[in-house]
Amino acid sequence: MRKALFGKGYRFRVNVKTLPGTPDIVLPKYSTVIFVNGCFWHGHDGCKHYTVPETNVEFWVEKVRKNKERDAVNVQRLESLSWGVITIWECELKSKVFQDTIAKVEAELAANKAKWEAYQAKRRSDREFAKAESRRKRRVREEVERELQEQFQIPVKIRRMAYDDSDL
Structure with missing residues (x-):
């Protein structure tokens, strides 16, 4: 994802620890952060990559639930700080759908930039x-x-x- 964004001319910072949730990619110019979540670890519902292991089921269900809760809290905190949040799932990085993912990210970045510029103008x-x-x-x-x-x-x-x- 970083390589594709850089190739398209976007400049960003990575793993910014001063922001809630330590986003994977931060684009300050667009007031946007991007999280690249693993389908298994963050519980991507309806994804073939997310299946609960057959052993120690209670532990894994609880772990994924806590990860989801923490993700939701971090998104709320970032949005309250006026950051746009994009979540990309591991399965969206596969070569078959990667171009669609990049197009979706670029559309959201353009929308976030427009919102940010309108806010600054106001x-x-x-x-x-x-x-x-x-x-x-x-x-x-x-x-x-x-x-x-x-x-x-x-x-x-x-x-x-x-x-x-x-x-x-």
């Missing part, structure tokens, strides 16, 4: 709005101060004290 516009609003409030305050000075000739010391206590 943050930029919100910041610009906040700056403009701050400038407007400052102009209004200066205007009020000037009018008060003209009408009442309030000493500067008293005016400063009034603004020190205000929430403006």
Whole structure:
């Protein structure tokens, strides 16, 4: 998977320990992480590669259940940190379906990049709005101060004290 992504021009980091679940592939530019899960170890339902061993059944069922729970918690934590999460199964890496898997990953990366860019654009516009609003409030305050000075000739010391206590 890494070789295919690199060959298509994607740049990434691997096994980032600072993120929940230590994702296998991290694409910061796309705000996306990719987990490559083994069908047996992570319990890929409906897959021929996931069968419960005939010996020590209880142990294996419990182990796979805990792995699935941990995976779900890690996905939730990553999504709460605004990361897109893609899970690729071992069986999707087989040569027969690999091109479809790559196409699916590229489509999700494009969608995640679009979401991330829209989010950043909104943050930029919100910041610009906040700056403009701050400038407007400052102009209004200066205007009020000037009018008060003209009408009442309030000493500067008293005016400063009034603004020190205000929430403006």
